[in-house]
Amino acid sequence: MRPDLANYEGREQAYVKHHFLADYVESLVFKIASAYRDVVYVDGFSGPWKDQGEKFEDTSFGIALQALRRAKAAWAKLGRPDVTMTALLVEKDPEAYARLQEIVPLYPDISIRTFNGDFVEIVPELLAAIPHRAFSFVLMDPKGWNIDMKAVAPLLRRPNCEIVFNFMFTMINWSASMPNIAIQAGLERLMPDTDWKDV
Template structure:
């Protein structure tokens, strides 16, 4: 897999756009399937639209085009089968020059998705966009340059009127990490706003994991979503996190789709993306061409999180079952996917292995069944 030339030097954006595309495609297809029963309208909000650092004249390397293409695919799939589906996309951009480009782009576009762009600050348009969403299913993308303007109190109203709304927030870890403990008053205030902490100050010296646990918890509490999970986009050439994408929503499918996208993009594709970035950096430094060896199958940063998750998950399964007499698998897997960097099929295999080893029981297993299913009732070996 070759990283498109427009993304050279900002491979983290490529990975972000790949996750956005994978998630939106699955989201659009899934929610679009409602059109089989009734007329459906899906809404998309890109609150920090850009274009920003675009190198492609057709904006192919921006969330604007990537989002619209994914929505277009979902709309066409269901429309072409004869089902009634409408898709509306709303964009907000503060920078006047970028806004003019955005406006020109959407005006020149044809397709099924209806588009509207608003100039100015995301926060000032929230009330109006909330009315436009009108209780319909939606996907809200929040991708600020740093943290300013992306206060949690701006996100909450857009998730308020339907349980079929997901949010994807790009939390700029490398920026936030530099300023999160800065004592200056205006920065304390901005952090509180971003994390939705009202009068409370940010706890001091949080580690990366603690910081994201706080953000996920706040997203659930302040925006009323049932589930929140994150994935880490690595720096292209250095062993650290560049930013994390945090997803929130009310359906367990949110977690299923998110962890699938993580495995595909951050696990498999990132290995090759980071290999190419490292090679380019080396060539720029030495001026010599280097041959590209086969990259590893999985990126090392994802692999360590994934390995840790596979080791920890059986303990969590047992701990959860210990608090209940028995529990359906459908009640168990969402909370495990929320906490761990594993996919649902992987978790299913792991639980089946626990059953085969005799660590847990499946109370309603039928003789011909060979894998764990949602309606299977799980119990520890000793529960009555």
């Protein structure tokens, strides 16, 4: 289902992001399930955040869960009822996390696990929750960009994994020229062992 623009007043950039997710995740998980029995969607910064819909249809995890549901049903019809779809949803803010719980009973056909904490710290738990044979799709959609990519690397490096990282390019590019030590250290954590300064 396509995101409804009526739910995005004042956050039109999220409408664009959710359009991409709706199209991409749906076709990805359908194709992937032709070769992998287990598909795992990981949302590292789930929210809900500024949602206006009734049933999380304008959130990244709500859109992804609809896609997982449709792909699972389609494969069941094609004689593959054993395809499993799992969603691992991480949210740090306690209030948003409390609301995130409301999604679980809406998708009894999908195995959903929620985690209340910092995505970077939860990486080992996420890795343990993904079956070795599974294909994983990871969405990283933080508010800022202070992320320790070395700590996240084991999750992104696992075989059969795809990542979409949505970040504020202009802000990061602009910050790169600032001499502030904390900002420089944050950028080094985000792009470790690269020539980010020169680039």
